[in-house]
Every structure is written in structure tokens, then in C-alpha cells.
Amino acid sequence: MVQVGDKFPTDVALTYIPWTPENSGVLACAIPIPYDLSKKLPGRTVVIVSAPGAFTPTCTANHIPVFIEKIDEFKKKGVDDVVVITTDTPFANAAWGKALGAKDEIIFANDPLAALSKELGYLKTEVPASFGNRGARYAVIVKDGVVSYFGVETSSGVTVSGADAVLEAL
Numbered sequence: 119m120v121q122v123g124d125k126f127p128t129d130v131a132l133t134y135i136p137w138t139p140e141n142s143g144v145l146a147c148a149i150p151i152p153y154d155l156s157k158k159l160p161g162r163t164v165v166i167v168s169a170p171g172a173f174t175p176t177c178t179a180n181h182i183p184v185f186i187e188k189i190d191e192f193k194k195k196g197v198d199d200v201v202v203i204t205t206d207t208p209f210a211n212a213a214w215g216k217a218l219g220a221k222d223e224i225i226f227a228n229d230p231l232a233a234l235s236k237e238l239g240y241l242k243t244e245v246p247a248s249f250g251n252r253g254a255r256y257a258v259i260v261k262d263g264v265v266s267y268f269g270v271e272t273s274s275g276v277t278v279s280g281a282d283a284v285l286e287a288l
Contacts, residue, residue: 119239122268126260128156130234132203134227135212137220144216150208153201153227159263162198165284166258168235172206172214172226176276181255182218184281189223192281195288203229257284 120126133150135141141148158164167185169177185192185200192200200223204211208228215226229235235254257279259267267287269278277283 120237120265120268122265124265125263126155126159126258126265127234127237128154128159128263130155130229130237132201132227132229132234133208134201134225135208136225137212137215137222141212142216142221144213147209148212150228153225158199159260161262163196163262163288164199164201164260165192165197166260167200167202167279167284168229168254168256169202169204170255172204172210173217176255176274177204178214178218181276181280185284186218186220186224188281188285191285192288195285197288199225201225201227203227203234205229205232205235255279259284259287 132153132155134153135148135150138148167182169181171177182202185202189200202211202215202224206228211226211228215224220226255271255276257269258265267284269283271277271279
């Protein structure tokens with residue numbers, strides 16, 4: 119289980135679809151590209167937010183919109199990237215981000231088969247088998263490749279993984 123002070127794993131391949139004006143419509147598709155943790159974490163501050171699923175009630179209504187609303191506060195505190203991950207496809211995540219009103223200020227990436235969440239030690243275990251592996255609801259601050267904050271929700275709702283808690287920890 120990864121904890122504060124540990125190096126953040128970089129061997130998991132995340133992918134995302136960058137927002138562009140050409141693919142700004144919710145139904146528009148583009149080709150996914152890698153978000154290479156081994157290149158994106160060194161010398162930078164990155165916030166990684168795990169949501170159990172795109173378009174799910176708590177994630178859509180209470181968790182991720184606040185990160186979008188407060189992105190300027192994150193940037194003022196030196197955050198280079200805010201990356202929202204789910205196990206959904208990069209296409210579903212891109213559509214979700216657009217539906218929430220995000221543009222290029224937040225990256226909506228996929229964590230295939232919850233590989234990153236599993237490596238971190240935070241899989242969501244209370245899901246129907248037909249949903250497959252899901253990451254737990256959590257937020258991590260990674261500074262120069264090292265975990266400086268790890269907020270994992272232990273019950274329903276959004277507290278320690280929410281934008282306000284992360285901003286306070288920065």
C-alpha cells in the first residue's frame with residue numbers, strides 16, 4: 119500500500135483524449151494518447167483523483183465538478199496537472215469531462231483494469247462483479263514523484279478526496 123513519503127508508481131499506462139476545439143462536443147471522438155507517469159511526475163506537482171466511474175452519481179454531482187470549479191486555485195498553488203482517473207474507457211472519460219464542462223484544464227484518463235489503483239492498494243471492493251475492477255475514491259498529491267498527500271474515502275461521500283481537502287494539503 120502506497121503511503122505519504124513513498125515514490126509514486128510510474129509503470130502503469132494511463133491514456134486520455136486531450137480536449138481540443140475540434141473534439142469539444144460530447145459525442146466527438148479522437149485517438150487516446152498516453153499520460154506517461156514516468157515523464158509527467160518528475161519535477162512537477164500532479165494531483166491524481168480516482169473516481170469509481172464516469173457518469174456515476176456521487177462522482178458526477180459531488181466529487182469532480184469541484185475540481186473543475188477550483189482549477190485556478192490549484193494552478194495558483196503550483197499544480198501542473200489535475201488528472202481524474204476511472205477504469206472506464208478514455209472515450210467515456212473524455213465525454214464525461216466534456217459533459218461536466220471541463221476543457222483542457224483537467225485530464226480525464228483511464229486506469230485500465232484498475233491497474234494503478236491496485237498497485238496503490240486501493241481497489242473498490244463493493245461493486246457488482248459485472249462492473250469489473252474499480253478504483254476506490256481517493257486523491258493523491260505527487261510532488262516530484264513522491265506522495266505528499268493521500269486521501270482515501272472509507273465511507274460513501276466526498277471528504278478527504280475532495281477538492282477542498284486537497285487544496286488545504288497543498
